[in-house]
Amino acid sequence: MNNYTLDTRCLQAGYQPANGEPRQLPIIQSTTFKYDSSEDMGKLFDLEASGYFYTRLANPTSDHVADKIANLEGGSAAMLTASGQAASFYSIFNIASCGDHVISCSTIYGGTYNLFAVTMKRMGIDFSFLPPDCSEEELKAAFRPNTKAVFGETIANPALIVFDIERFARAAHAHGVPLIVDNTFATPILCRPFEHGADIVIHSTTKYMDGHGAAVGGCIVDSGRFDWTKYPEKFPGLCTPDASYHGITYTKRFGLEGAYITKAVAQLMRDLGSVQSPQNAFLLNLGLESLHLRMERHSQAALAVAQFLSEQEEVSWVKYPGLPGDSCYALTKKYLPKGASGVVSFGVKGGRKAAEAFMKGLRLASIVTHVADAKTCCLHPASSTHRQMTDEELAAAGVSPDLVRLSIGLEAPEDIIRDIRQALDGIR
Numbered sequence: 001m002n003n004y005t006l007d008t009r010c011l012q013a014g015y016q017p018a019n020g021e022p023r024q025l026p027i028i029q030s031t032t033f034k035y036d037s038s039e040d041m042g043k044l045f046d047l048e049a050s051g052y053f054y055t056r057l058a059n060p061t062s063d064h065v066a067d068k069i070a071n072l073e074g075g076s077a078a079m080l081t082a083s084g085q086a087a088s089f090y091s092i093f094n095i096a097s098c099g100d101h102v103i104s105c106s107t108i109y110g111g112t113y114n115l116f117a118v119t120m121k122r123m124g125i126d127f128s129f130l131p132p133d134c135s136e137e138e139l140k141a142a143f144r145p146n147t148k149a150v151f152g153e154t155i156a157n158p159a160l161i162v163f164d165i166e167r168f169a170r171a172a173h174a175h176g177v178p179l180i181v182d183n184t185f186a187t188p189i190l191c192r193p194f195e196h197g198a199d200i201v202i203h204s205t206t207k208y209m210d211g212h213g214a215a216v217g218g219c220i221v222d223s224g225r226f227d228w229t230k231y232p233e234k235f236p237g238l239c240t241p242d243a244s245y246h247g248i249t250y251t252k253r254f255g256l257e258g259a260y261i262t263k264a265v266a267q268l269m270r271d272l273g274s275v276q277s278p279q280n281a282f283l284l285n286l287g288l289e290s291l292h293l294r295m296e297r298h299s300q301a302a303l304a305v306a307q308f309l310s311e312q313e314e315v316s317w318v319k320y321p322g323l324p325g326d327s328c329y330a331l332t333k334k335y336l337p338k339g340a341s342g343v344v345s346f347g348v349k350g351g352r353k354a355a356e357a358f359m360k361g362l363r364l365a366s367i368v369t370h371v372a373d374a375k376t377c378c379l380h381p382a383s384s385t386h387r388q389m390t391d392e393e394l395a396a397a398g399v400s401p402d403l404v405r406l407s408i409g410l411e412a413p414e415d416i417i418r419d420i421r422q423a424l425d426g427i428r
């Protein structure tokens with residue numbers, strides 16, 4: 001498939017039916033798989049034969065969809081998870097344990113921040129949060145002997161800061177750890193983090209990949225390029241035998257291409273079980289079939305809305321990484337040359353109150369916690385997704401109290417703009 005463009009691969013990568021098989025990806029809605037003898041099944045458990053036996057560990061529908069996403073990202077292996085949160089958690093917990101440390105960019109999704117700063121902290125994993133524009137000295141000083149990974153979002157939700165992937169990859173690699181990038185807002189259509197040095201990519205497939213607000217899901221993709229065996233003392237889980245899984249050493253048995261994802265499935269999915277249902281994997285695949293068209297349209301319409309907003313006198317500021325003059329514009333040109341995705345944020349003059357009045361006035365755009373949907377939607381993070389955060393934490397995450405986040409859908413751009421204009425009229 002790799003000699004085709006990404007557009008074609010959105011449709012044809014992953015599932016390729018043989019003669020007489022269904023053209024559309026079949027939903028294998030079965031928890032379990034039948035064998036003729038316990039001997040046959042024993043071979044699967046001994047890893048002498050490959051095959052399916054229980055959907056918590058592997059399912060053909062989900063595997064085909066994971067293969068498509070691995071192909072789109074240019075990775076060596078991928079797995080689906082029940083949600084983006086599960087993908088974030090597994091991506092780090094697969095290589096960090098109690099007593100370890102991880103560096104994260106501070107401009108990340110609120111749910112990820114909570115996961116790292118509260119829940120994973122309770123598990124004994126310590127996180128340092130660094131601003132995306134931190135100095136080289138700050139970045140260098142953040143690494144500790146027990147640091148296991150660096151984490152950031154290609155386009156931060158909701159701060160819309162573009163992550164300098166190459167810079168953070170260089171720093172991570174200089175300290176012998178991988179860079180994990182949450183590529184949810186960009187999708188591989190707009191940015192492929194592996195081409196810029198990232199080692200692991202994760203997604204909330206709930207967003208643009210599904211794209212229709214239908215199914216919560218996540219995905220982890222491995223580039224297969226990080227050489228864990230160079231640092232066996234740092235990554236014992238990948239480089240020494242796993243007593244809970246046939247005494248296998250993942251890097252030896254599955255190579256650099258397969259070790260990380262196989263371990264995440266065989267250990268974490270087996271024990272924690274955040275599995276994506278075959279039905280949801282099917283819905284995700286339908287979304288992926290039009291991802292290339294949707295990302296282009298979302299990006300064009302969002303740029304038009306951002307330009308419009310920047311010309312309205314009720315608007316105090318506009319943040320869209322694709323807007324010329326935006327603080328991230330140079331990084332956008334470098335990492336997102338095909339478009340800066342569909343999310344725009346802005347402030348209304350009059351602060352929090354005016355922001356709430358504006359939202360109330362919208363007719364076409366609906367107030368939902370969701371983003372990255374085919375239908376235009378709108379959110380006030382300070383009073384919803386980010387309400388657990390202190391003012392200082394909000395500022396570090398790049399979220400001000402007057403920030404309104406608009407996720408520009410696939411409706412006609414002129415209708416979306418008309419709706420925004422009439423809602424601005426209503427706050428006067």
Ligand SMILES: *Cc1c(COP(=O)(O)O)cnc(C)c1O
Pocket residue numbers: 083084085086088109111112153157182184185203204205206207216217218
């Ligand atoms: C939504 C989101 C997540 C969490 O994903 P869920 O599918 O809601 O669990 C993680 N990262 C980013 C950037 C997101 O937008």
